[in-house]
Amino acid sequence: MYDNHGYYTNNNIVGKSGDFITAPEISQLFGEIIGLSIYSLWKNTINQSFNLIELGPGKGTLLIDILNITKKFPKFQKSLNIKLIEINDDLMKQQKYNLKTNVLHTKNIKWVKDLTSLSPNPAIIYANEFLDCLPIRQFYHNNGTWVEKMVNFNKEDEAFFTENKIIQDPTTLSFLNKQDHNNILEISEQRDNYFHQICKYLRKFGGVSLIIDYGYYNNPNNFTLQSISNHQRTNIFDNPGTQDITSLVNFKRLIEIAKGHNLNIYTFCSQKEFLLSHGIEKRKNIILKKCNNKQKDIIEKGYERLIDEKNMGSLFKVLIVTR
Structure with missing residues (x-):
């Protein structure tokens, strides 16, 4: 998956022309609520110069929404040292173009390959649909x-x-x-190791981790591995290296890892609960006042998709960990 010929290193994979659409591509409301949440977390736990680190930034849409909604907080924006962890060179080029086009100041944005090459500052490390891509057994x-x-x-x-x-x-x-007498289990050593790295960073330098992904707390007792191409489920063995392969994230395991590093579980809930409790409906109504009928329809449909319990609202989980 991750060598020079892997899916995530060589493809245009996000958006309508790619294989899957992530929440930031569905509605600006998602990124704006995440941005306001990050600002609040920074103000309450850091309130100084810090690293804002995104894992797997896609097209850069989420970061653009975060930076735009937090323009009203100049101290926050002056404190930013933005680090984007990206292994896909094509996506990196697209991120640079989109950020340059949509954000006024990009001098403090740097691209790195992993967490080991970061400056020793407190950090807010966030990821949307990143951990689900890592290999499983x-x-x-x-x-x-x-x-x-x-x-x-x-x-x-x-x-x-x-x-x-x-x-x-x-x-x-x-x-x-030890896994609750389940008959079927999925384990991801790479996912565990990556989250261990995040927790070690927070334990050493301080800060917050915000993880959003589709997953579960209680083991569903079935296999969750799936492949997607052109927004449709496919045979996992078709066209190796050209389709998205993912699995549900075991959030109970992430919580165990965080607690093992003596970190605090600040929030764990569904995406619907998180977005509603952080004011997405109020934000939607503010935006609708400035929209024509076509724009209103797009905003309403995006909003419903994000919080729909039969879709993303229930399946996606939010985990916030603090030192």
Whole structure:
């Protein structure tokens, strides 16, 4: 997924012309509420020069909305050192173009490949639909043993799932056996390791992490791996490297990791609960007063999609962690 030929390093993947649309692409309301939330978190927990770090910024839409809505807070904007973590060179170029076009001051925006090359300042680290992209391992319990689903190839070099690797590693077995007697489990060591890095940074330098992604707290006891191309679900083995492959994020696991670093769980809730409690409806009504009928329809549809319990409102979760 992440080498030089991987999906996230080589494709135009976000937006109507890509494979999936993220919340910032649906409505400016999302980015504005996130921006106001980040400002409030900064004012209450940092209130000095800090790193604003976005993981996987897509087209830069979310950051643009954050910067535009916080223009009214000059002290906040003067305190910003913006770091964008991006591995896709094409997206990086698009981000630079979009930010230069939509934001007046971009001198304090820098692009980096990972968290290790950041200056030692307090930080607000935020990510929207980032952790779901990291690789997972799948396990199921069968006749008293744990078995891992693997991928194999037939004589025609076509990939398929095979379920024949019995888990004998003591560390993995110990972890699996502690997971609430579920018969099906997904584990992402890369996701865990990335969140460990975030927590270590916050523990050392201070700040806040804000994670938004689709996921669960209680294990659904089924496999969640899926692939998407042109906004449609596809066969996961079709056209390797050219479609989006994701899985639901285990937020219970993230919370366990954060607590293991002696961090505080500031917020954990659904996207609907978060957006409504932070004033998205009031913000929508303010914007509607300045819109024509066509614009009003777009704003209303975007708003409903963000908070709809049958769609993004319930499936997406928000986790805020502080030192």
